[in-house]
Amino acid sequence: MLHQALAGIKVLDLSRILAGPWCTQNLADLGAEVTKVERPGHGDDTRGWGPPYLQDAEGEDSLSAYFICCNRGKRSVAIDYATPEGAARIRALALEADVLVENFKAGTLRRYGLDYEALKALNPRLVYLSITGFGQSGPMADKPGYDYVFQGMGGLMSYTGHPDGQPGAGPLRTGVAVVDLTTGMYATSAVLAALLRRHATGKGEYLDIALLDVAVALNANQASNYLVSGRAPQRSGNAHPNCAPYEVFRCADGHLILAIGNDAQFARFCDVAGRAALAADARYATNSARIENLPALRQLLADVFPTRTRQAWTDAFDAAGVPWGPINSMEEVFAHPQVRHRQLVQAAEHPTLGRVPMIRNPMLAGAGAPPCAAPPLLGEHDAPSPA
The missing domain is CATH 3.40.50.10540 (Crotonobetainyl-coa:carnitine coa-transferase; domain 1)
Structure with a gap:
């Protein structure tokens, strides 16, 4: 083991x-x-x-x-x-x-x-x-x-x-x-x-x-972006510097993370959102175009997401294979069935x-958590002083 x-x-x-x-x-x-x-x-x-x-x-x-x-x-x-x-x-x-x-x-x-x-x-x-x-x-x-x-x-x-x-x-x-x-x-x-x-x-x-x-x-792709382009990355909030849409959106009753990693995923998202025409629009059809036109795309999606609850969106995303994620509190993290599993x-x-x-x-990771010892008290394992 x-x-x-x-x-x-x-x-x-x-x-x-x-x-x-x-x-x-x-x-x-x-x-x-x-x-x-x-x-x-x-x-x-x-x-x-x-x-x-x-x-x-x-x-x-x-x-x-x-x-x-x-x-x-x-x-x-x-x-x-x-x-x-x-x-x-x-x-x-x-x-x-x-x-x-x-x-x-x-x-x-x-x-x-x-x-x-x-x-x-x-x-x-x-x-x-x-x-x-x-x-x-x-x-x-x-x-x-x-x-x-x-x-x-x-x-x-x-x-x-x-x-x-x-x-x-x-x-x-x-x-x-x-x-x-x-x-x-x-x-x-x-x-x-x-x-x-x-x-x-x-x-x-x-x-x-x-x-x-x-x-x-630790700068990883951000450093590589700079070394290749000569342009320093700027603060972008929750947005990804190289993929779009890849950020947090507000639904009718909370927030979720939309994580689109390729054009096929974007097309499926557009179908779910009832905005299929966006996937064919030259401004948004490719990831590079979406990055170039991100402010306009972000505004479009900010108007769409509040029309449904978070659960409605995520159920539809799961059915269509659209990547998404929740923003969990610590309580929700440790109650999550996958975390428990x-x-x-x-x-x-x-x-x-x-x-x-x-x-x-x-x-x-794997079947059965191996046993572990608790953190020690200060000097817990010092040899006893001679009598």
Whole structure:
């Protein structure tokens, strides 16, 4: 089973917040033994990023919902790496580790003899992953950075939001830390590739993953559009830059997403909408023409959609094979029959906090959700002090 693919792999997790923990949670979900090193008395910053918190009956032990989302299946030990004793403990753990993940500012761990070169001398098979804002070199390598900064700096916010002249115009960030999360996924892939290469060479590797690099790569087709055309993408609200109509429309009693990906789908939509002539109109017959004439097309459709309820539209779309989607609340998401069928919500039992609800890792889809361990309390797996 995939959830045991990394059984026997030991991961030393010195990361905190989201990008690093997202990576190491993926590794834990795939069966690795992940030991999370946290600052004594404080721990990962996200332990305090609440409310909401999950608490025990006495209100003594607690986990923030934010911490829960990216730290399941890990052990927690409290070590101050800045002390000689703490650094020695880290080195001892690194000696037995297959992977080390850290996201301190470039050069921080070198001051304590915990950088890659120092630990490589002890453990040549170690895969050492550093996640930073700007990478290990360059004019900004010494600067910290958060997801929000890179959503702006990497270009994402320049074309996200309503166009100028419309109500609420201006750049917007995404509703989740998408650069952090994507960095965690790129980091996971890099670690798995390094482990595969180590299997062939017997040697570890140093991995330098930067949030800025990920933010730029995340632009995907928008970046490609710019590089090919020389024209910067503009804010287009809910509209797609390359497909039309591909956006949100208001029905008589709510909203839906119309997602037309080709001309045949547009023709079927026009039949459903009672506007078959639009599919033959040179202004709208092809996707390129629809993009060129999108303001006029958008107004036509804005007049058509309010003539029916959302259910009436979606029933007709399903029958005709027209792509559409709802805009669900969280309550609707987790009540959806397909979400329930895919078992996307799972829970683990914690000895003091009881049932801890979590989202199943999409890599582990299939029949039967594999068991998982709850996120740890701070220092939960420290060895007991000698009597």
